[in-house]
Amino acid sequence: MGIHKEDILETVTVKFAGDSGDGIQLTGDQFGNTTAVVGNDFATFPDFPSEIRAPQGTTYGVSSYQIQFASKDIYTPGDTPDVLVCFNPAALKVNLSTVNKGGIIVVNEDEFTDKNLKKAGFDSNPLDLNDRTLADFRVHKIPITKLTVEALDDFDMGHKDKLRCKNFLALGIVAWLFSRPLEPIESFLKSKFSKKPMILEANVKALHTGFNICDTMEIFPVMYTVPPAKLEPGTYRNINGALATAYGLLAASEKIDLPIVYSGYPITPASEILHVLAALKQFNVYTIQTEDEIAAITMALGAAYGGSLGITGSSGPGLALKIEALNLAVMTELPLVVFDYMRSGISTGMPTKTEQGDLGMALFGRPSDSHVIVLAPSTAADCFWISIEAVRLATKYMTPVVVLSEGFLISSSEPWKIPNLKEIPKIKTSFRTNPKGYLPYKRNKETLARDWVRIGTKGLEHTIGGLEKTNETGDVTQDPDNHDLMTRLRAEKVQRVVNDIPDLEIIGDKNADLLLVGWGSTLGSMRAAIEAVNGAGKKVAMINIRYLNPLPRNLGNILRKFKKVGVVELNLGQLNTIIRSKFLIDTSFLGRVTGQPIYVSELTNFINRELESLKEH
Amino acid sequence: MGIHKEDILETVTVKFAGDSGDGIQLTGDQFGNTTAVVGNDFATFPDFPSEIRAPQGTTYGVSSYQIQFASKDIYTPGDTPDVLVCFNPAALKVNLSTVNKGGIIVVNEDEFTDKNLKKAGFDSNPLDLNDRTLADFRVHKIPITKLTVEALDDFDMGHKDKLRCKNFLALGIVAWLFSRPLEPIESFLKSKFSKKPMILEANVKALHTGFNICDTMEIFPVMYTVPPAKLEPGTYRNINGALATAYGLLAASEKIDLPIVYSGYPITPASEILHVLAALKQFNVYTIQTEDEIAAITMALGAAYGGSLGITGSSGPGLALKIEALNLAVMTELPLVVFDYMRSGISTGMPTKTEQGDLGMALFGRPSDSHVIVLAPSTAADCFWISIEAVRLATKYMTPVVVLSEGFLISSSEPWKIPNLKEIPKIKTSFRTNPKGYLPYKRNKETLARDWVRIGTKGLEHTIGGLEKTNETGDVTQDPDNHDLMTRLRAEKVQRVVNDIPDLEIIGDKNADLLLVGWGSTLGSMRAAIEAVNGAGKKVAMINIRYLNPLPRNLGNILRKFKKVGVVELNLGQLNTIIRSKFLIDTSFLGRVTGQPIYVSELTNFINRELESLKEH
Amino acid sequence: MSTTKQTEYKADDFKSDAEPRWCPGCEDYAILKAVQMAMAQIGRPKNEHAVVSGIGCSSRLPYYMGTYGFHTIHGRPIPVATGLKISNPELAVWVVTGDGDAISIGGNHFVHAFRRNVDMNILLFDNRIYGLTKGQYSPTSQKGMINKTAPYGTIEEPSDPVGLALECGASFIAQISASYVKELVDLLVQAYNHKGTSFLHIYQNCYIYNDNAFDDFTERSIRDDNNIKIEHGKPLVFGKNLDKGLVVGYGKFDIVDIEPGNVPDNVVVYDETDSVLIRMVTDMKFPEYPVPMGVLKKTLRATFEDSLESQIELAKSKFPPDLQKLLSSGETWEVK
Amino acid sequence: MSTTKQTEYKADDFKSDAEPRWCPGCEDYAILKAVQMAMAQIGRPKNEHAVVSGIGCSSRLPYYMGTYGFHTIHGRPIPVATGLKISNPELAVWVVTGDGDAISIGGNHFVHAFRRNVDMNILLFDNRIYGLTKGQYSPTSQKGMINKTAPYGTIEEPSDPVGLALECGASFIAQISASYVKELVDLLVQAYNHKGTSFLHIYQNCYIYNDNAFDDFTERSIRDDNNIKIEHGKPLVFGKNLDKGLVVGYGKFDIVDIEPGNVPDNVVVYDETDSVLIRMVTDMKFPEYPVPMGVLKKTLRATFEDSLESQIELAKSKFPPDLQKLLSSGETWEVK
Ligand SMILES: Cc1ncc(C[n+]2csc(CCOP(=O)(O)OP(=O)(O)O)c2C)c(N)n1
Ligand SMILES: Cc1ncc(C[n+]2csc(CCOP(=O)(O)OP(=O)(O)O)c2C)c(N)n1
Ligand code: SF4
Ligand code: SF4
Ligand SMILES: [Mg+2]
Numbered sequence A, B: 001m002g003i004h005k006e007d008i009l010e011t012v013t014v015k016f017a018g019d020s021g022d023g024i025q026l027t028g029d030q031f032g033n034t035t036a037v038v039g040n041d042f043a044t045f046p047d048f049p050s051e052i053r054a055p056q057g058t059t060y061g062v063s064s065y066q067i068q069f070a071s072k073d074i075y076t077p078g079d080t081p082d083v084l085v086c087f088n089p090a091a092l093k094v095n096l097s098t099v100n101k102g103g104i105i106v107v108n109e110d111e112f113t114d115k116n117l118k119k120a121g122f123d124s125n126p127l128d129l130n131d132r133t134l135a136d137f138r139v140h141k142i143p144i145t146k147l148t149v150e151a152l153d154d155f156d157m158g159h160k161d162k163l164r165c166k167n168f169l170a171l172g173i174v175a176w177l178f179s180r181p182l183e184p185i186e187s188f189l190k191s192k193f194s195k196k197p198m199i200l201e202a203n204v205k206a207l208h209t210g211f212n213i214c215d216t217m218e219i220f221p222v223m224y225t226v227p228p229a230k231l232e233p234g235t236y237r238n239i240n241g242a243l244a245t246a247y248g249l250l251a252a253s254e255k256i257d258l259p260i261v262y263s264g265y266p267i268t269p270a271s272e273i274l275h276v277l278a279a280l281k282q283f284n285v286y287t288i289q290t291e292d293e294i295a296a297i298t299m300a301l302g303a304a305y306g307g308s309l310g311i312t313g314s315s316g317p318g319l320a321l322k323i324e325a326l327n328l329a330v331m332t333e334l335p336l337v338v339f340d341y342m343r344s345g346i347s348t349g350m351p352t353k354t355e356q357g358d359l360g361m362a363l364f365g366r367p368s369d370s371h372v373i374v375l376a377p378s379t380a381a382d383c384f385w386i387s388i389e390a391v392r393l394a395t396k397y398m399t400p401v402v403v404l405s406e407g408f409l410i411s412s413s414e415p416w417k418i419p420n421l422k423e424i425p426k427i428k429t430s431f432r433t434n435p436k437g438y439l440p441y442k443r444n445k446e447t448l449a450r451d452w453v454r455i456g457t458k459g460l461e462h463t464i465g466g467l468e469k470t471n472e473t474g475d476v477t478q479d480p481d482n483h484d485l486m487t488r489l490r491a492e493k494v495q496r497v498v499n500d501i502p503d504l505e506i507i508g509d510k511n512a513d514l515l516l517v518g519w520g521s522t523l524g525s526m527r528a529a530i531e532a533v534n535g536a537g538k539k540v541a542m543i544n545i546r547y548l549n550p551l552p553r554n555l556g557n558i559l560r561k562f563k564k565v566g567v568v569e570l571n572l573g574q575l576n577t578i579i580r581s582k583f584l585i586d587t588s589f590l591g592r593v594t595g596q597p598i599y600v601s602e603l604t605n606f607i608n609r610e611l612e613s614l615k616e617h
Numbered sequence C, D: 001m002s003t004t005k006q007t008e009y010k011a012d013d014f015k016s017d018a019e020p021r022w023c024p025g026c027e028d029y030a031i032l033k034a035v036q037m038a039m040a041q042i043g044r045p046k047n048e049h050a051v052v053s054g055i056g057c058s059s060r061l062p063y064y065m066g067t068y069g070f071h072t073i074h075g076r077p078i079p080v081a082t083g084l085k086i087s088n089p090e091l092a093v094w095v096v097t098g099d100g101d102a103i104s105i106g107g108n109h110f111v112h113a114f115r116r117n118v119d120m121n122i123l124l125f126d127n128r129i130y131g132l133t134k135g136q137y138s139p140t141s142q143k144g145m146i147n148k149t150a151p152y153g154t155i156e157e158p159s160d161p162v163g164l165a166l167e168c169g170a171s172f173i174a175q176i177s178a179s180y181v182k183e184l185v186d187l188l189v190q191a192y193n194h195k196g197t198s199f200l201h202i203y204q205n206c207y208i209y210n211d212n213a214f215d216d217f218t219e220r221s222i223r224d225d226n227n228i229k230i231e232h233g234k235p236l237v238f239g240k241n242l243d244k245g246l247v248v249g250y251g252k253f254d255i256v257d258i259e260p261g262n263v264p265d266n267v268v269v270y271d272e273t274d275s276v277l278i279r280m281v282t283d284m285k286f287p288e289y290p291v292p293m294g295v296l297k298k299t300l301r302a303t304f305e306d307s308l309e310s311q312i313e314l315a316k317s318k319f320p321p322d323l324q325k326l327l328s329s330g331e332t333w334e335v336k
């Protein structure tokens, strides 16, 4: 190994970008894995171009994977990259404007042909010596394609197959740059290509070639090290929100000892959960791909009625189709869990992009006064815990629970301390079996839940349905006062859940003047932002609301403690509307609707502006 | 004619009640007609038992028709009847508790058989001399059945057919009691049975018999007169909300000179509009009964895209199914009009009963930030004007309009001064025809509306759809800032409508401390209530909001003028949430969710309570 | 399946306390009674039956049953029943639906139900009208019919629920009129006994909005000439005097006169598993042909829930479930 | 209809500026080209065409057309197109949809479209997979297929879009593979020329998620033995050497060997209006039979929009429209 200068960094953001067909997501994932093993904290942001595969080399076909890793706790995949690895001109075109000034750009120079440059919309070649496009960056042109093909000269495989290895060569380069070990990547390759030894060998060769040329060719003047982060001791793995959600459901199923019936209709990005669960049938998971979303929710409801965990999941357009049946679940007071993986925009919008647009719909989007529990996970790993909580609350309160998850959370990943299942408490269900005094709509005094009956139980025969019911007996009625009473009871039942959920905890400086309020995935950026400004001597606090209906009991008290409350959402102010209405507080608001996670810098700007305005008064 | 005492009354509430099969609704309608002709103001409330026809004589099979008429302006069908006309024991059982103490009860004593009494749940016969059930009322037992059969002795018709005439005999009785002329009823019978002279004669005979026996038999000690009300001069007719809605659409179609494509799937109570329009095809109304609500809204949307007035209507469960397509209409910015005839309760609920439960859904019930214009008619006749306004705003702003109408408004009726069509302004549409510089998402500077293109126009070929669009060009894009911009533009466009709608007018005492805020059909009861309390020297004002999104420009100023604001709704506080959130005013709230219009007395209680609490401070 | 002691049951054992609320004269009463009689005959206790319905007059039936019942929403009883059966495979699951509920708004679930073949019994009460919403046309309403939404007459071609079920792969199809109570009970029992999705199409007279719709083939004095009893292994003969028979013609049946009591060899002996005969019998359109009544098709194939269960068993044998191990799968590392 | 001057058009006249974004190798490209060629042949200007699609890879097609286009939502292009056609009857309306879009989520509209018979052309791109959402099974996926949502294999019986369209009363049905571009263009033109709902079922290879799905009957070297050209008035013969023919058997076709060039009399001469032949030809299931390609059914009946228009004319003649008079109908009275 040649002698290289080593720099120690606290935190770095790297972005891989290339054609959808270049294996960018795989490359990113593997970089994540080797980063994890080194003991850094990290967060990733896979970003797909759109729902359709585009012709090679076009800007709209660019896929990317961003990862931030650090020797300290981090919360986001980073606003903008320090290092950009570009597989083609289009990737450079799309991402150039985001790279931090002075940052490193690694390009596969072989791809910078006239044809590709034109496709990407470059008038001239930015790699040309006298082109100023990349003047602000440290650019490393590497003939990745050529190197790959050469490295695999001996291999008895087609040219196309050889080209497929180039992402591992690039990965080798970046691994060297950040002093990552190659073993985790090799072990991944071994399990993936166990039945294709030739491909395995070729990829390993490419990987090592990438690593080694950095040693030999002295491409980079420095080699960086990011020392391990101080994480809580334990066994860790990398997890994304899709897996965490599914695993959480399996854990809930084991803890409540009931099988899962998960019915769904494919839709981006929710399909991922269906895929994961369909492959885990050994855990008594009955997955059904239905003809549409209406069938999906009604099958899940049929299963919940029967006495199983009836679960369904979708995204905006599909959730819209489930509304009528969701109201049937509210009326019949059955424990249905509905996941909504929020995506960007109304109608088809931008299906692969993220947003927090469906809160208003979850709270108010059903005919008449209809109340459900609404939960929102705030990180990929939190999806695990929210799944368990959704099952617990749905079955305890006999009510649908809507989980507002986000497109971003599904695919983004982070290190996860593997929980010990034994430490997770059991979930109690007691199906009613005693016919004595049974009335379908008689309620538990504390929770107001009616009894859950496993259909088939002797002596408890009864009929439920969507018509208004007489309190307790459940007989169909149109009595005016009864309807008023039942409407209020249904609302009150969901309100009672407030007794069963934790108080909110303030993050940051409790004596600050300014409180930021957010929910869902903005937790990461907000945390990073307040650490940044608190570090700069400014006082800011924040809360992240995981229970959106009912809202935690201490929310009002917290809000009233601060001089100014700023609500932050990836929408135009849906939680903000609720908070203003409930607490009559003149909040300020920061909303971003770009399809992207919010930037830490947008938040720090907002914080600074709000702090300024507080000073003025 | 015998000599009878005549009493002059200012206002009376009469309720007809009997089996669904007894022709109650027809009887009520005809009483309304003859009342109209006398020049009284009036308001009616037809109330159907449920969506299913029940066996005769049961309490759940009772249908009723309440009418208030007066020599002054009135606004509601009355809280509780002064006169109850009962066709059977079940009708008495169901309605007895509502009759005003000292009121008149007319019963068909022939129906008070043991069997019928048992079916109705009476332990003893309330008509028995020593039964105290009816002690508080002036009860008139009339053998209506027997009298009818006897009167028709000569008629060569079956016994069953004769029995069918008994409601007209009863109508004759009530007509006498309130000095109503029989001619309007006769002329109705003539047109209805023009092809069945025997039935016509029989009904006329029954009617006169009923009238005459009152003269001869001196059943009632007094005969009442309600002098004509002072209505604005003009030609009047009786109108209900269903007809008014449909006629308004026809007027809009004539004024904008475009055909209507109305597609709907039957549902109570919205079907009525489809029935009315289907029978008026001569006005270029293309009605389609679709396979489901999704087809209904998408067909209407296809028609709006084509350049016609695309209209659809439903009620809660059906509206829920239209949400996904409604968002497509928002995204494609097409002028779709969606009627929601709100009915009672979540899920199937109480389909024939009224409510104001869908405001939250209309405002927030779609994935992501999605904005539509929301209007609400406040009386049966107002449905006419709201239809026109919906078409005007939808086409001018190129946006869906949701009209929140109510089950109650559909069937209730009132006198209506027939508008002169010539006085209704034309609605301008200018389809774009000029290809020069045409861009599908280029907007009118003032309204932000994009151009409407009649599909087929030469030179304007373009494709629209549910994916996010580039501003102006309409090209598909996933650009982050563009999505943020478009989301805000769509919101802003609907907000701009505020420039095009009238300011709110305060009703009642402008210097009052207390302001009541309502929307929709509560206008009547609220008006009656504030007149009542203002009459009693208390100061109250009110507003009725017909434009719910955007809210009228002067709303905030009005609200801030009053010491206390009380919001009144037939739900648990949906408008209230908005008002609190927008204006940060600590409103008080009165919500009733009984499936019935709110009682004036409930309102006066609320007002008194609020005025008391103001004093305390 | 929890084995159940066979006891003697009466129809009344399957009644609820609620008084039926259909219009007097409605044939839904007859079907209700028949369902209760069939359950008595089937001999399982009422807690082992669940009746799932949509919305419509017909769909009120569960309220009048003493079994478990779910009156769901318009058009969706089939998927609700599917979820229920997958969750509780030991239940006898019945779907009660109307022509609007099943074929109009619920058409998509109807189409896909037969592809899955979940073991449940779909009873379609076909009155060719929307009863509950007071008289609009339904997908089975005849062309030209005058009604509330078609004051100038319906202009769509009617749907054929039996043909549709067949096209979609139904494994059991039967048809009857509610006026044949004995036969109805028998077919209900047969539908129950069939493992897979059984479809029973029931002509049901709506006394109020579409009275006499089926008189041409159900009215006592003429019905024997206008419908034909279909029975596996029996010759296809009909007529008051059993003087007509069906023979295979050019891709369809031909009607031939026969001597009563003497059925010639060329008259088809019905085979409920023969796809050609099934097609021909379901293709018979009244009044050109008599209306077929009885079991039109019965073939066996795996049910959805059994196939799903086998996949779960297979998965368990291949990958014995160990959740803690699953959580720890993939690359892991220790932080100390 | 605004009469249009017949001009010479080229396929390129119907292109938009947008560059197609399908995967390289996708057969959607071939269909796009064919549609543009067909429009050139039809000879109406691009503004007189509207292409309405749902959601799916296939449904992206309108963006690449220079005509009017509406990329709607998943499963709903048929009702949108219906509303459009009723509003603008002079337009040529095309529906572009996929096997998931049309048969899964949009199944109900598909079923009801054919009952109405609105004059539009439904092009179903059947790749037996969900392309856009990356590889889940569709209703036409074959049983046992391994895919993202069925890692242990699909357990539903596949739907048959052609059979379904026939059952629902389609007045025009044709079938072809995207690999037969010339024939595809011809069928598109025929679909256009048919007044009523035309259904064109197109086998379309998805290169990424279900490659080679149709090779058994489209691969050049074997296709002539495995599919059969159906043409009105022509005998039903097939095989590389035209050495096989179809004859009417027991309710279905039998395949017989024939001498090439010498078609015996008993070989069926196809009649696209003969319901028996239509049924038999759509019943042919591969591999037992060759896959039929061509126009399988073509019959004429009134379109929905024409029937609706006649009712409007009838209403106008019976009740000349006078809105002011209507407003003043019923009992009226004067207040002075
Ligand atoms: C989503 C929705 N749309 C419409 C309705 C109104 N609706 C109730 S039942 C029904 C049709 C009933 O007809 P059918 O299914 O034939 O049953 P029948 O009453 O004739 O037995 C309709 C349209 C509803 N309840 N829900
Ligand atoms: C309401 C709704 N549900 C689900 C989806 C997701 N989705 C988009 S396309 C599609 C299926 C595509 O398959 P197909 O119709 O066969 O078209 P292909 O992509 O194969 O051409 C699905 C499930 C959606 N966009 N909207
Ligand atoms: S409306 Fe018809 S189907 Fe409904 S209960 Fe009455 S008779 Fe029966
Ligand atoms: S995924 Fe399949 S159908 Fe979609 S564009 Fe690619 S090859 Fe074509
Ligand atoms: Mg029906």
Ligand SMILES: [Mg+2]
Pocket (backbone or CB within 6 Å): D056, D098, D099, D100, D125, D126, D127, D128, D129, D130, D131, D138
């Ligand atoms: Mg497909």
